[in-house]
Amino acid sequence: MKGFAQYFSGISIKNKIFSTNILIIIISISTLALFANIVSQKAIIEKAVKNSSRELVLIDNNLQTLITTVEDYSKILATDFRLQNVLYNDFLENSNLSATDHVGGLDNLSMKNTLSEVISNIVEPNTNIKAVSVLTSNHQWVDVGFADNEFASRVFGSNPEAADHSYQPVLTGLMKFKFRYEGDDDVFAVSKTVIHKDTGKTVGMVVLYVKETVIASIYERKMNYKGGNFYILDRDGKIISSQNKASLYRDFNEATSISIPYSTQEENSFFQGNGREKVLVSTHRLEPLQWSIVSVIPIDEITVERKEINQLIIRIGSLCLLLAFIVSYLLSRSITKPIFQLSRTMRDIRTGHLTARSSYQSSDEIGYLNNVFNNLMDRIEELLAENVEEQKTKAEIEFKLLQTQVQPHFLYNTLETIISLIKLNMKAEAITAAKYMADFYKISLSKGNDIISLREEIQLTASYLEIQQLRYVEYMEYSMEIDEEIMSCSISKLTLQPIVENAIYHGLKRKTEKGLLRITGRRLGEEVHIDIYDNGVGIEESQIRRMLMEVSGSKERVSFGVRSVHNRIRMLYGDRYGLEIQSELGAYTKVTIRLPFKPVREV
Structure with a gap:
């Protein structure tokens, strides 16, 4: 500290003023930049948390709308009078036959055409429903479209009354399902028993298939951050929808190395990881399915905006620093120039030019000092x-x-x-x-x-x-x-x-x-x-x-x-x-x- 004081006392007044001003300005700009960086980072993260929560709510709404629509289609299909008549007639014709002796009354071409006509209005390309399967009361899956009836029989069985459907549409989890012309695909299925509106008899069951990609398209359109990912988890923490199809059916913690803490709140946000691997995780519970919508956004993607703000701060700070250099130089020069002029006059006098005088004229303190010095030298010359x-x-x-x-x-x-x-x-x-x-x-x-x-x-x-x-x-x-x-x-x-x-x-x-x-x-x-x-x-x-x-x-x-x-x-x-x-x-x-x-x- 003593050495610094000696060094500082040894430099010129101009450099002292200039360096002190620059030091104060650099400290001020650095403090302001640091404060702005902290505040902007906090604001950006808060904004990202709010955006993620808002996105999850929107996905929730769209997903529930999609599921409700599919369920509504299942109800419409189950109550369609043509489908009910065909299934009821089949029920009557085969009611006296055993399960092994049914004659397959729906195999005739006219009935298939009727069912195809009914189903075609609620499947692609008119809706997001990929295909529909129909199970009769006589344990027969009707081949009316893209769905593979034998695969449907293995998945859902052949008895429409075997499962407790509570007469409401039932949404299954994600499953692999075989389609006749396209092979296996990841789908969700909505099943609905067909109850005859006049007799109250269970005459069959309809199953509507929705591809996982239809679900994924909902949140892919809502993504605000590049590199972010959305996941939909079932109640067991299995991934049932994701942009990365390789992670489907896997445990979320195992696939992403992210553990979601238990919370009773409907929405939850937290940070996990360190350094460049740090991510913002936001969760939203989808009731009443007990699914969870999860958003995972890398912190680097969130702070891209902060980097732009930092670059703006650096540019503005550099401009301010350059302006401060110029102002400090001009200020120090305006103060020290008359002092240097007075100093040169003193050196001239010391070398014998006793008639030398300072020509600086001003009403400030330095001007007063110059006048006093000139008057003093006049008096000395007289003496x-x-x-x-x-x-x-x-x-x-x-x-x-x-x-x-x-x-x-x-x-x-x-x-x-x-x-x-x-x-x-x-x-x-x-x-x-x-x-x-x-x-x-x-x-x-x-x-x-x-x-x-x-x-x-x-x-x-x-x-x-x-x-x-x-x-x-x-x-x-x-x-x-x-x-x-x-x-x-x-x-x-x-x-x-x-x-x-x-x-x-x-x-x-x-x-x-x-x-x-x-x-x-x-x-x-x-x-x-x-x-x-x-x-x-x-x-x-x-x-x-x-x-x-x-x-x-x-x-x-x-x-x-x-x-x-x-x-x-x-x-x-x-x-x-x-x-x-x-x-x-x-x-x-x-x-x-x-x-x-x-x-x-x-x-």
Whole structure:
């Protein structure tokens, strides 16, 4: 968790806003999709259960209608006056004969024609009844159609009074029955005793045959789910109707591996199985036959609609996510763009472009922040300008103070030297010293100009050195080698003199033997380098730092003069210019003055 927090804190604000928005939207869409999936699945399953129950009710109604119709046909046939007359006449003609002595009065052609005419109105193609068999009171099955009378005799016997029919049509279970021209077929049979309406005598029995495929056609038309199956079971759980004819006569549990729990309810629905083998089982009891109508639908077929809904959810979710990406990107960009602009402005200022300002204008919080930043930078720039002006004024004051210190001090020392030379009757040397002093002051005044040419500064420094050599001839000699190319370069007045004075008094004068002071000047690219070298006692590293840096409370005149020259150059030409000092104790000191190459006329 700590690592994630560190990673999250390290990414940009834009990515934080963008990723947070996307994460929230993804979680919201995923939660909504999951909720919609659960709700839709529940609704679809409930719909499937209701549809199955409704289908079973419709099948029940149609099946009962079919059975009632067949029973009605059996009643109509049993009460038909022509059939009753034929069977009654046969009953009368053979009433005195034994069962083995009957003469088969119905074998004559006219009677067969009569029965065929009666039966033809209630069999295919006029109705769903496949065929009809007629049993006379004299134990004779009449051959009047497709039914095989010998097979009927084996199934139903030859005595119409043997079974208790309660004078109502009786529906048998599914059976294999042989037809004369089509072979065996699966049928249901409805039998009805024929009672003579006048005498009340049982004169025969009629049996109507309905094929199982007629029953199956009822629910095949009602199927809403592909892959689903309907079954009709008898009271013992045997399959008596199914789309799969191979499962007929088999136990339902054995054929389908589905066990139907006992229930007192007329309708029942439940799920059985796991995974892809899971199925919805719906049952409906068909009274008064005590049959059961069973619907078995694979869960995959039920959830096909849910898959379509899921695909719709995925498409809508993807579209929403794409829209969220676009909106989040635009939102994060609209928030972070002015921040990045302000950040770029800050980087520009950090690299030295102090005049850079943020151009973003708005009335929102970021716009207010930009205005405050711009106002702050304006104020800082004003303060910097004031500070620069103060530093410039301070440097001017220090430089003027240096000049005021140098000139009277130099004048006093030079006059002392001239007086000494006169006393020693060295008039020529005294005149020379006076001449050098005049040259020094002539150039140092320079009509009030603070910027002079390097040629003039060299002449001023040479006059100073000639006078100093008259005073300290025993321990100092000097040389000057300045390239003519840089003689026209501009330089601040009295730049070399404080450094030369420092070299004499703190370098050469402290040496026990005669020393050398050498001044050289050259051009390097767009810069001018002037080296002032002495082989005096040298300077410590800490002293060098104090010479170039302003130390609070320091009253050393040495560092004051050198530091004033250093600050003056940096103020006039920039921080890349100024003094560089190299020294080794007991060996040497070299001061390098770095100046831009600018002819004096440009100043």
